[in-house]
Amino acid sequence: MKKKGILVVVSGFSGSGKGTIMKRLLADHADTYALSISATTRSPRPGETHGQEYFFVSREEFEEMIRQGALIEYAQYVNHYYGTPRNYVIEQLEQGRDVILEIEIQGALKVKAAYPDTLLLFLSPPGAKELKRRLVDRGTEEESVIASRLSRAWQEAQGVENYDYFVINDDLEECVQEVHSIIRNEHARVARNHVLIETIRAELRNFAKGE
């Protein structure tokens, strides 16, 4: 019996190093994880490939996907749709891969509602001071953009209670290891092993009866 994969949502503050950690996780454990690819109606940016960063679809195609229930969750930002196609996720889970969705909190909670055994991870820098420093260090953002990001981060932090784990990214290597082992350990949760436990229990009963 092949064990089903776990659906994992990873969210986090911008500045939490989320993107880097996900890349490392996927690179180090290519057979274990699959990264869910979102569909979007926005245009590809230079260097972006259809089926790699996103599935780039038309507004009509996206709305057809909504109608057919082909998306686990979707949302609209700045006049563009973003959503998680269901088929790819289900396929990968059936093949035993843990599927990682890198989405934000509103989407995460929709996924959890649809699939209650989803594992929700939230990544954070060690503190708000460090978060501000990382945003400033990027050097690409204006002061006002940073202020709005921090304000946004604060709003995001409102929903963290709904997550399972709050992982501090203090040291990149350690954080990659921690996220990996949290997901690995999740496979040993009693709630995910009812069939295995039932099997062992039935065997024990038969042995005890001398069968």
Added chain:
Amino acid sequence: MKKKGILVVVSGFSGSGKGTIMKRLLADHADTYALSISATTRSPRPGETHGQEYFFVSREEFEEMIRQGALIEYAQYVNHYYGTPRNYVIEQLEQGRDVILEIEIQGALKVKAAYPDTLLLFLSPPGAKELKRRLVDRGTEEESVIASRLSRAWQEAQGVENYDYFVINDDLEECVQEVHSIIRNEHARVARNHVLIETIRAELRNFAKGE
């Protein structure tokens, strides 16, 4: 702010290697873990020391501990009391150590009722066949003792749904690592980090306001 330790109950089938795993865990991470020592009214066996394997107390002393609420849980087997003294556990948790109780399921559920954030781990061999093989391999038990152990194991397996993790001991080294990382990761649970999350949230709000 020193982080409080986690109360961990480890149970498992005889033949699950529980004892060996606990010894290794304590030996490898002496600063991280403290093993709770039970009180009992039974007499010390050769080689057993008061305060090491057990606190050996009289029936009167034990019943006084019950009256004073000095035990987290207790039970009676074959006319002897066994129980978990509360003070030592609380002290160690306050000092930031994760305290491991090696008790069986009835006691585990009493501990969980008293301290709902207790982490419950259940150790199992890969299957009932392997469990039987390990019991037979010990060579010290009669056929009838083994049958009664298996029957007992089956009864124990009834309560496993109440545990958090069901850990298979297939390879000793891997199992020690897995138990260790499950307990480590537990520290990152959102439910155990409300104060930290509140702190970061408050900082973000202040930064966003430009304070």
